[in-house]
Amino acid sequence: MTGQAHTGRPSKLLRNLSSKIASIPMMLTAVVIFLGGTIWTVVYSFTNSKLLPRAKFVGFDQYERLWDAPRWIVSIQNLAIYGAFTLVFSLVIGFLLAALMDQKIRFENTFRTIFLYPFALSFIVTGLVWQWILNPEFGVQSVVRSLGWTSFTFDPLYNADIVIYGVLIAGLWQGTGLVMCLLLAGLRGIDEDIWKASRVDGIPMWKTYLFIVIPMMRPVFITTLVIIASGIVKVYDLVVAQTSGGPGIASEVPAKYVYDYMFQAQNLGQGFAASTMMLVTVAIIIVPWAYLEFGGRKRV
Amino acid sequence: MKIRSMAAILAATVVLPFAAANATDLEVTHWWTSGGEAAAVAELAKAFDATGSKWVDGAIAGSGGTARPIMVSRITGGDPMAATQFNHGRQAEELVEAGLMRDLTDVATRENWKDIIKPASLLDSCTIDGKIYCAPVNIHSWQWLWLSNGAFETAGVAVPKNWDEFVAAAPALEKAGIVPLAVGGQPWQAAGAFDVLMVAIAGKDVYQKVFGDKDEEVAAGPDIARVFKAADDARRMSKGTNVQDWNQATNMVITGKAGGQIMGDWAQGEFALAGKVAGKDYTCLPGLGVTEVIATGGDAFYFPLLEDEEKSKAQEVLASTLVSPAVQVAFNLKKGSLPVRGDVDLAAANDCMKKGLEILAKGNVIQWVDQLLSADSQKQKEDLFSEFFANPSMTPEDAQKRFVDIIASAE
Numbered sequence: 158m159t160g161q162a163h164t165g166r167p168s169k170l171l172r173n174l175s176s177k178i179a180s181i182p183m184m185l186t187a188v189v190i191f192l193g194g195t196i197w198t199v200v201y202s203f204t205n206s207k208l209l210p211r212a213k214f215v216g217f218d219q220y221e222r223l224w225d226a227p228r229w230i231v232s233i234q235n236l237a238i239y240g241a242f243t244l245v246f247s248l249v250i251g252f253l254l255a256a257l258m259d260q261k262i263r264f265e266n267t268f269r270t271i272f273l274y275p276f277a278l279s280f281i282v283t284g285l286v287w288q289w290i291l292n293p294e295f296g297v298q299s300v301v302r303s304l305g306w307t308s309f310t311f312d313p314l315y316n317a318d319i320v321i322y323g324v325l326i327a328g329l330w331q332g333t334g335l336v337m338c339l340l341l342a343g344l345r346g347i348d349e350d351i352w353k354a355s356r357v358d359g360i361p362m363w364k365t366y367l368f369i370v371i372p373m374m375r376p377v378f379i380t381t382l383v384i385i386a387s388g389i390v391k392v393y394d395l396v397v398a399q400t401s402g403g404p405g406i407a408s409e410v411p412a413k414y415v416y417d418y419m420f421q422a423q424n425l426g427q428g429f430a431a432s433t434m435m436l437v438t439v440a441i442i443i444v445p446w447a448y449l450e451f452g453g454r455k456r457v
Numbered sequence: 458m459k460i461r462s463m464a465a466i467l468a469a470t471v472v473l474p475f476a477a478a479n480a481t482d483l484e485v486t487h488w489w490t491s492g493g494e495a496a497a498v499a500e501l502a503k504a505f506d507a508t509g510s511k512w513v514d515g516a517i518a519g520s521g522g523t524a525r526p527i528m529v530s531r532i533t534g535g536d537p538m539a540a541t542q543f544n545h546g547r548q549a550e551e552l553v554e555a556g557l558m559r560d561l562t563d564v565a566t567r568e569n570w571k572d573i574i575k576p577a578s579l580l581d582s583c584t585i586d587g588k589i590y591c592a593p594v595n596i597h598s599w600q601w602l603w604l605s606n607g608a609f610e611t612a613g614v615a616v617p618k619n620w621d622e623f624v625a626a627a628p629a630l631e632k633a634g635i636v637p638l639a640v641g642g643q644p645w646q647a648a649g650a651f652d653v654l655m656v657a658i659a660g661k662d663v664y665q666k667v668f669g670d671k672d673e674e675v676a677a678g679p680d681i682a683r684v685f686k687a688a689d690d691a692r693r694m695s696k697g698t699n700v701q702d703w704n705q706a707t708n709m710v711i712t713g714k715a716g717g718q719i720m721g722d723w724a725q726g727e728f729a730l731a732g733k734v735a736g737k738d739y740t741c742l743p744g745l746g747v748t749e750v751i752a753t754g755g756d757a758f759y760f761p762l763l764e765d766e767e768k769s770k771a772q773e774v775l776a777s778t779l780v781s782p783a784v785q786v787a788f789n790l791k792k793g794s795l796p797v798r799g800d801v802d803l804a805a806a807n808d809c810m811k812k813g814l815e816i817l818a819k820g821n822v823i824q825w826v827d828q829l830l831s832a833d834s835q836k837q838k839e840d841l842f843s844e845f846f847a848n849p850s851m852t853p854e855d856a857q858k859r860f861v862d863i864i865a866s867a868e
Contacts, residue, residue, distance in 0.1 A: 207833065208551035209533060222866075227859075228840045293699070315699055317847055401701065403642045405847025406840055420526035422836030423551065 202429035219430035232409045235321045240389040242325050247385055251336030259344045273334040284398025287327035314400055317407035324399055324408055336381055343377030411435050481510035481771045483539035488517050488524035493726040497791035504784045510771045532557050537761035545582040545593055545757035546827035553590050559760040564773045565589040575799035578753055582828045591757040592776040595794035598751035599721040600653050602742040607713040608635050619746030627694045630716045637694035639706035639715035644843035646703055650719040651842050652826050655684045657745040661823055668829040676864040685853035692846050725793045735808040743812055751816050754825030834867040
């Protein structure tokens with residue numbers, strides 16, 4: 158036994174040597190590009206870099222300016238609203254659709270295709286389509302008015318108070334189909350016997366879903382959550398295509414602030430500070446969660 | 458420093474393979490993609506091809522805001538084009554300071570640009586530390602109010618001759634279901650309209666003090682308060698525009714759905730395309746009819762530093778081609794802009810262009826905001842005014858306070 162442990166040690170490092178060598182490029186990419194790039198960005202966010210990076214440090218100046226900028230505050234609020242609603246609605250609607258699909262309905266393939274189709278469109282196309290649909294002169298408002306309800310008003314994209322919900326509608330339309338598919342796959346992974354057992358025990362269907370099936374689908378939900386959450390943080394192209402941040406600055410988002418200040422305003426320092434804040438926000442949410450999820454117990 | 462030497466090595470690896478190809482192919486990037494603009498660029502290409510080199514067109518669609526980041530990242534990333542358009546002013550300032558741009562002083566002194574380029578401020582904007590880094594090609598001015606004669610006829614009021622008459626006529630236009638002032642949703646339109654109001658209402662000196670000297674006290678003072686009052690009027694008059702792009706807003710004026718628009722002289726191309734005649738179908742008021750000045754903003758070509766000897770020589774040829782009299786006439790007639798030299802004859806110009814030339818000849822010129830403020834301050838200003846024009850609950854006083862902050866932090 159001891160001899161085996163003795164010889165087992167070096168072999169652990171050298172085991173699967175070829176696959177380890179093969180993964181070196183990817184590891185290098187991860188460390189140098191992602192980690193290195195992140196650190197570099199954080200460091201330079203403390204400088205007054207304009208068009209070109211300059212190592213002239215100015216402390217927290219960029220951050221002070223950032224949190225004084227009304228546009229940044231609006232961006233953060235919008236991201237919070239968009240994020241919270243996207244998370245809740247795409248999970249709820251996606252799960253409902255998946256549960257309905259799972260009732261052994263006819264033409265399931267057809268429905269699944271229809272619901273998943275929007276996901277095949279890019280955010281740019283989605284944004285443009287919904288820009289037209291929500292345009293008061295051509296879209297929903299004019300259709301309803303032409304049916305006779307002439308006082309009907311529905312122009313979310315031209316009303317600063319609710320414009321972010323107009324963006325939200327488009328985002329949900331595009332993304333819910335994917336959530337549905339992921340959750341449907343999860344539902345299909347649940348053993349038939351569980352359903353039979355719960356039926357024997359006389360548990361109503363909704364209770365089975367809520368208390369048995371959903372807890373069993375935990376891994377699928379986590380995957381879905383990560384996909385939705387990363388989509389929320391990086392939302393940019395949808396806003397650019399649909400409203401370009403307007404009216405005024407009412408539908409700005411952090412990612413757009415970063416791009417605009419780095420490239421249009423030629424102020425790298427400010428853009429870096431904003432992107433660092435985005436990273437910090439994500440870290441604040443992810444780290445405690447990851448700690449709770451993976452930290453406590455070791456899993457194989 | 459390290460980054461720059463790295464960039465140089467990267468540049469070398471990229472440039473070398475191309476050196477083997479025909480050395481006098483010059484790639485020129487610009488964002489002139491609309492019909493009239495493309496025709497104007499074709500004139501430049503034709504003239505340059507006639508010198509024995511070849512113009513390789515690198516048009517980038519989607520206006521300056523989209524194109525500039527691409528150009529800048531190509532230059533800083535070590536894959537420079539042979540020449541590129543910028544608005545003359547401070548957009549390329551840091552590229553020049555980082556030593557990435559070619560010094561054109563030799564060509565400029567040989568061809569005596571100092572004397573032929575009028576107004577002199579154009580060349581000043583190309584000059585950094587006494588060296589000349591760009592070749593101006595045209596003058597575009599923002600200070601125009603375009604009015605739809607048809608809209609005023611419908612409303613039953615006379616076509617206004619200045620801004621105050623226009624504000625007074627607004628209620629009549631509204632009653633006739635016409636939006637008095639079209640302001641598109643893109644941020645630069647609101648910011649530009651404000652700058653025009655400023656020079657028209659507060660005058661040249663105040664304008665120069667605020668944007669040129671970054672004088673906070675003047676920016677907080679009563680003159681600018683009056684400008685914000687006018688901007689408040691403009692905001693009220695622009696309610697219901699509901700379009701994004703500037704040419705859609707111009708189209709509202711063309712079709713008589715809007716009374717007027719504050720927009721640069723590039724709007725003229727849209728009127729011409731729609732077959733409208735200046736003076737009959739539409740009226741143009743330089744300086745809003747209050748202060749007749751035009752700003753000498755516009756476009757210029759910058760030449761990134763290249764390793765290749767022959768290409769560098771061709772760059773000089775291109776620079777001198779761009780400012781030559783024949784090219785200036787052919788290009789600017791197609792573009793609807795004013796030439797950068799006073800010694801050429803634009804007999805074919807229309808009424809509005811002639812008004813512009815006259816003001817230019819009188820020397821009533823100012824430097825445009827692009828030449829005075831950095832891109833950073835410009836962006837902050839755009840954020841402020843796009844919010845101001847979209848949000849009626851923001852008071853002119855609050856907006857002025859934020860404006861003062863921007864001026865105070867400007868470099």
